[in-house]
Amino acid sequence: MTLLGELQAGDSLDTVTLPAVTRLDLIKYAGASGDYNPIHTIDEEAKKAGLPGVIAHGMWTMGNLAKLFTPYYEEGFIQDYSIRFKGMVFVNDIISLHAVVDANREEEITFDVFAENQDGKSVIEGHVVFCKRLTEVATY
Numbered sequence: 001m002t003l004l005g006e007l008q009a010g011d012s013l014d015t016v017t018l019p020a021v022t023r024l025d026l027i028k029y030a031g032a033s034g035d036y037n038p039i040h041t042i043d044e045e046a047k048k049a050g051l052p053g054v055i056a057h058g059m060w061t062m063g064n065l066a067k068l069f070t071p072y073y074e075e076g077f078i079q080d081y082s083i084r085f086k087g088m089v090f091v092n093d094i095i096s097l098h099a100v101v102d103a104n105r106e107e108e109i110t111f112d113v114f115a116e117n118q119d120g121k122s123v124i125e126g127h128v129v130f131c132k133r134l135t136e137v138a139t140y
Contacts, residue, residue, distance in 0.1 A: 004075050004109055005132060013099040013111075016067050021056055021093050029060045056089035061124055065113055068099045069130060076132040079108065083126030087117070094118040099128065107132055 007013075026040050035057055038045035046054045062083050069078055089095060095115050102110040108131050115124040 079131035
């Protein structure tokens with residue numbers, strides 16, 4: 001695995017592909033987040049709102065983007081995270097997560113991040129600032 005500090009502008013992190021979105025994923029997320037809007041769990045309610053069926057919580061998709069950085073937790077942490085929702089995520093969608101280095105500075109690395117569905121349609125675009133650990137962390 002490449003260290004983040006070695007990456008240059010234009011380099012990409014390994015793509016993370018999520019398993020197909022399930023209704024159970026959305027029900028669990030509703031419980032964890034407290035967002036019980038029925039457009040995320042009940043088809044009839046989603047259809048009443050003009051949707052073809054239930055849609056994933058936008059924050060569920062945003063939260064999954066952080067999985068791109070999980071392998072690098074020993075090197076630092078996400079300091080800032082901003083996104084724009086670009087499209088809806090539906091049950092059975094397969095979402096791919098991507099991060100491309102924008103700049104690698106002494107104390108931080110900035111990334112352009114995005115998620116797309118199985119058809120290549122963007123569902124989220126954003127920016128992550130990853131703060132590098134500048135000192136060794138003591139291990140006991």
